[in-house]
Amino acid sequence: MIQKVIVRKPGESFSEGLTTSGLDAPDYITALAQHEQYVQAIRDCGLQVIELHANELYPDSTFVEDVAITTSRFAVLANPAPTIRSHEAKLIEPVIREHFDKIYRIFEPGKLEGGDILKIENRFFVGLTERTNAEGAAQFKHVVEHNGYECEIVEVEHAAFLKQSVTYIGKNTILVCGEFVDHPLFATYDQIVVPQEEAYATNALKINEHLFIPSGYPQTAALLEKAGFTYATLHMSEFQKQDGALTCLSLRF
Ligand code: GLY
Numbered sequence: 446m447i448q449k450v451i452v453r454k455p456g457e458s459f460s461e462g463l464t465t466s467g468l469d470a471p472d473y474i475t476a477l478a479q480h481e482q483y484v485q486a487i488r489d490c491g492l493q494v495i496e497l498h499a500n501e502l503y504p505d506s507t508f509v510e511d512v513a514i515t516t517s518r519f520a521v522l523a524n525p526a527p528t529i530r531s532h533e534a535k536l537i538e539p540v541i542r543e544h545f546d547k548i549y550r551i552f553e554p555g556k557l558e559g560g561d562i563l564k565i566e567n568r569f570f571v572g573l574t575e576r577t578n579a580e581g582a583a584q585f586k587h588v589v590e591h592n593g594y595e596c597e598i599v600e601v602e603h604a605a606f607l608k609q610s611v612t613y614i615g616k617n618t619i620l621v622c623g624e625f626v627d628h629p630l631f632a633t634y635d636q637i638v639v640p641q642e643e644a645y646a647t648n649a650l651k652i653n654e655h656l657f658i659p660s661g662y663p664q665t666a667a668l669l670e671k672a673g674f675t676y677a678t679l680h681m682s683e684f685q686k687q688d689g690a691l692t693c694l695s696l697r698f
Pocket of ligand 1: 462463464505508511530687688689
């Protein structure tokens with residue numbers, strides 16, 4: 446069971462972060478409101494939320510998922526490829542130390558971001574992307590296998606990060622789009638295929654028995670309902686503009 450969640454408020458510099466979305470610049474006040482709604486939704490799940498102050502030096506630091514991987518027993522400090530984001534692993538380290546005795550880290554020349562790590566029960570999948578290289582993936586695999594997990598490394602050709610194209614929603618089911626539809630590595634899971642025009646909705650957030658999807662994706666919502674899933678929606682427009690999705694905004698353990 447997930448008991449705690451770490452989030453970081455977006456700073457006023459949020460719009461200066463990395464993005465490939467091609468969308469308008471985010472509106473800071475709206476981003477703050479959306480972030481508050483996200484935090485409240487997690488509190489309403491009965492979880493403890495550790496809310497970190499905004500950090501203006503690191504515009505993308507609200508996307509805490511990228512800089513560490515947390516499990517119930519240990520944490521791994523990541524090493525994102527962009528230099529500015531690699532500093533964020535140091536920024537998150539003190540709070541990780543408050544909550545974990547067992548901490549690993551990804552060392553150079555290894556690169557790895559949390560957005561490329563998908564955990565399904567006792568199994569991790571690591572996506573190889575522009576942010577996660579083979580050395581980083583190999584280091585991560587070594588750590589998690591040493592701790593009793595299975596680990597698969599998977600090439601990601603089109604998505605910016607693995608969980609952009611596949612997330613786990615419980616009941617042995619993945620939400621999937623694009624290159625991971627009918628992918629042999631995920632053959633043991635039932636799949637709900639998100640239509641390409643709603644690809645952003647593939648990144649769903651599962652917190653214990655609660656499932657969240659971004660608002661504004663009616664086809665995905667209908668597919669979930671048809672498959673017997675209940676969900677709540679959260680407004681994510683301003684984070685989408687900065688290449689961020691639901692899972693990116695929290696570390697869960
Ligand atoms: N804007 C989030 C990232 O590109 O890392």
